[in-house]
Each structure stands twice: as C-alpha cells, then as structure tokens.
Amino acid sequence: MNFIEARKLVHEYIRRDEEGNVEGILAALDGVDLEVKAGEFVAILGHNGSGKSTLAKHLNVLLKASEGTLWVDGKDTLDNRYQWDIRKNAGMVFQNPDNQIIAGVVEEDVAFGPENIGVPTEEIWSRVEKSLKSVGMLKYREHSPNKLSGGQKQRVAIAGVMAMEPKCIVLDEPTAMLDPKGRREVLEAAGALNREKGITVILITHYMEEAVQADKVYVMDHGKIVMQGTPREIFSQVDRLKSYRLDVPQITLLAHELRREGLQIPEGILTKQELAEALCQLY
Amino acid sequence: MLRDITIGQYYPSDSILHQLDPRVKLMGTLVYVLSLFFFRGVSGFLAVTLGLAVLIRLSGVPVGYMVKGLKAIAVILILTGMFNLLLTPGEPLISFGAVKITEEGIKSAAFMVVRLTYLVLGSSVLTLTTTPNRLTDGLEKALRPLNRIGVPVHEISMIMSIALRFIPILVEETDKIMKAQLARGADFESGNLIKRAKSMVPLLVPLFVSAFRRANDLALAMEARCYNGGMGRTKMKPLKYERRDGAAYLLLALYFAGIIALRIWLKF
DSSP: OOSEEEEEEEEEEEEEOTTSOEEEEEEEEEEEEEEEOTTOEEEEEEOTTSSHHHHHHHHTTSSOOSEEEEEETTEETTOGGGHHHHHHHEEEEOSOSGGGOOSSSHHHHHHHHHHHTTOOHHHHHHHHHHHHHHTTOGGGTTSOGGGSOHHHHHHHHHHHHHTTOOSEEEEESTTTTSOHHHHHHHHHHHHHHHHHHOOEEEEEESOHHHHTTOSEEEEEETTEEEEEEOHHHHHTOHHHHHHTTOOOOHHHHHHHHHHHTTOOOOSOOOSHHHHHHHHHHHO | OGGGOOTTOOOOOOOHHHHSOHHHHHHHHHHHHHHHHHOOHHHHHHHHHHHHHHHHHHHTOOHHHHHHGGGGGHHHHHHHHHHHHHHOOSOEEEEETTEEEEHHHHHHHHHHHHHHHHHHHHHHHHHHHSOHHHHHHHHHHHTGGGGGGTOOHHHHHHHHHHHHHHHHHHHHHHHHHHHHHHHTTOOSSSSOHHHHHHHTHHHHHHHHHHHHHHHHHHHHHHHHTTOOSSTTOOOSSOOOOOHHHHHHHHHHHHHHHHHHHHHHHOOO
C-alpha cells in the first residue's frame, strides 16, 4: 500500500449566517485522489484558494474529510484511535515561522514534540541533538528563536518535527514568508532529509521553482487535482498551467517562448544547464 | 522604544543563577518582593540594595541591559513619585499656593520609587536567568498540590509560557502597526487623554486581530505536534533539586531573617 492514499476526498466548509442557517457550502476539496509512496518527494502546487492547504491539514488529521477516505501509513484518518499515531508519523511545518515555535529556546522547542509523545528524557536529548544537526542549526540550540532569521526559524520548526521521528513531513508553504536566502535554506534542508534519511516529503507551495526538485508534482485548482506527473511533464504544459493561474519557472518559460518562435528545443526544460545544452545542439 | 522592554526576556548565560532550580528562584522572588515591602529605614534600604546588587552580579546579566527594562515603566515611576510627593499630608517644607511638599512626602516618594524600581529589577532577574519553559515547569511543579482541588495547573503554566514567548513578538508587531498608522497620518501623541485613548483604536484593533490569528495558528501547530494536555508528557529538562538549591534556600532564609531583624531592632 502507498504511504498516503486518498480516495475521493471531499472537505466542505459550511458558511452559516447569524441564526445558524446554511448560507453556502464551499468545497475546499472536491474528490481528491492522491497516492504518495514512502520516500518520495512530492510537490503540490496551486493558486491561493485551490485547496492545497486544506489537503495538507488532512494528512495530519487537523481536519477530517466530509466524504471519501484517506489512509496515512496504512491507517484510516477517520478512525479516532489512530489520530495521534498519524500525527506522530506525518509531521507538519506551517507557513508562519513565528506562530509555530512554542518555546523560548531553540532546543526546548525542538523537544516539545518528543515531550508530548512521552519520550524518555535521555532520548529527548539525543533526538534534539540529531534533528538540530540534520538541519544545520545545532550551534543555535541555546538561542532565543526571536533572534533568528526566518529561514533559520523554519529550519528549527523542521527540526521540531524531525525530533518526533516521523516517516513523512508535510511542509505547508514553508517559504511563503521568507526571503530568497531563507527559501533556499529551507528547501535544501527538506531535500537533504528526503535524500539522506528517506523521509517522505510533501511540499505545498505556489513557487514553481521549488517543485523542480520533486519526484512528482500535483497541481490543484478549485479543490480538484487537475494535473499530475513528473516536473518535466507538468512544466512542459505552459499554457495549461497558466490557465490555472500558475507561472512556470523562468527557464521553462524562456524555453517555451523560444520554441514558439520556431527554435527546435524540447518541451519541459527545467534548468539553465538543460537549456544551454539544448541551444548548443541547434547549431 | 517598545523593543527595549527586557521584562520576560531570557538572557542566555551560564551563571550560578541560571543553573538554580526555578522553584528556588520563584521562592526567592517571592521572598525578595516581600522584603521590599517589609524593609524600613535606611538600614533596611541598604540591606535590600546589597541583596539586589549581589543578585545582579551573580546573574551575569549586564547592568545596562537590565536598566533598559526600566524605561518601560518610567511613566509609572514618575507618576507614583509625583503622587507621593504632592499628596502626602504632613509638615510642609515648601509650598507654592495649593501645592505643598512635605518631608513625609519626599520620604515616601523616594521609597516608593525605589521599591518599584527594585521590584522590576529583581523580578526581571528571575525571567532573565530562567527560560520561560523552566519557569513554567517550576510553577507547574510548585503548584501541583493545587491540582487536587481542580486547578488546571499544567494548562495555566502552558498559557503563561506561551504568553511570555509571544510578548516580544506582539511588541514588535505593535511597533510595526504604529509605524504603519503613523505613515497614514495617525496621531498618537497629541490631544487630551480621551482623544489619545481614542487614537489607540486603530492600533489595538489590528493588534487583536493578529493576536487571534496567531493563537489559532499556534493551536494548530501544537496539535500537529501531538500536544494533548499534560497527561503522559515527559520532560527534556526535568526539575531535580541539587545541593546548590539547598544552599540557595538557606541563603534566602538568612536574607529574610536579616531584613526582619533590621526592621525590628534598627529603627533608622
């Protein structure tokens, strides 16, 4: 079985007026099918309001589906008995770095998760050290999070999740509030966890460049998954992506425009290197 | 200006005060605050000053850094001083019409200002040398007996530690909103009291909205990290009394006994 498997997942937000009558129903998720294998790096792309964050919250049982089923690590998310098991195995990093750091010292914040799941004291220490090291923040262990940069705070948040030793980590727009340097730091940390520790990474984002390193990309629009495939397959369909109000990476766009002008370049170019090589082949 | 508040901020260091058990420090703060309202006369004042000086010295926190924290309460200090100075009845020393300054007034103003200053300095030693987590751990453990009569001790200490963590963030946010409103022509400085209070509305509304949003985010983040109340939690840094904690308790008792002795036997 896949690590994450969603079948016809529906989540409805019900808007009520002051008397509690239903005013309208918004389907944030509208029949989502999703399959993620253990150890994969998956990117979920979508414009604001496409339902991607709602989907992320389902993976951690912060929200429960109105209809359909979702299994995480072989456990049904609708079964209350598994709620804490699933949360432990599918950690989550949120958008705002300030609003997810609980303690006033980096190492104590990283320890928050393991403390909650009842890990013995000595093991908490070794886990904190290991996970801070894995995101390159070990030397800041005694600092106050308020004095760190956005990228550093997000890496601390990732370490906090890692200390619970999850099999999967869901990053819900972790870079939306960061500067380019912070974005790079966070993505590198997530990528390293995926490559070196075999952690399944699910990256929710609306920056196309961040999806390039993924094994698989899903594109969401209006609560539905509208495209899925490798980054190359997805980004070769520039016009279709634009119809979902998404931009392709600049290099891909350049290649696309050149191709439209009649140059013989393949679709779906993702990196500068590839474009350079494709251009050299022409002459 | 708002960033200067050092109350509730932790100052990382390795001093002996940093290593003490938070329960000792909580008790110490309590004793210290009591002693502030207990001492009388110059001798008592000197004893308390000595106590505070030793405390600050031991904490390893630069004095300048601590004094900066006083800026935040400067207004309260000045107001208290003024009220005490002008409104204490007694033999007038100087008088301008209806305004009389009495000897008692000068005395009580001086002592009140000293008390408040020392109160803030002394209690900021507690928060400067104790991480909020350890502080609330200490509270939680010290108050645990209250659990039996239904006081949610764990929840209270969790709320406190989160409040402490968010003070600097909200202060920064206030600063930001203030600047944003100033840039749009808001005026926080002029007018009478009522007008000024009214001018705070465009500051407070966005601040509250954002605080609620943060609270919501934080609750989600805590839940995502398996927070489920105090049951079955372990600690990264469990509290254990060491020998130095015993010694500190002893010193505290001596200090308090000394202050009481001074009050009883030395009248100046």
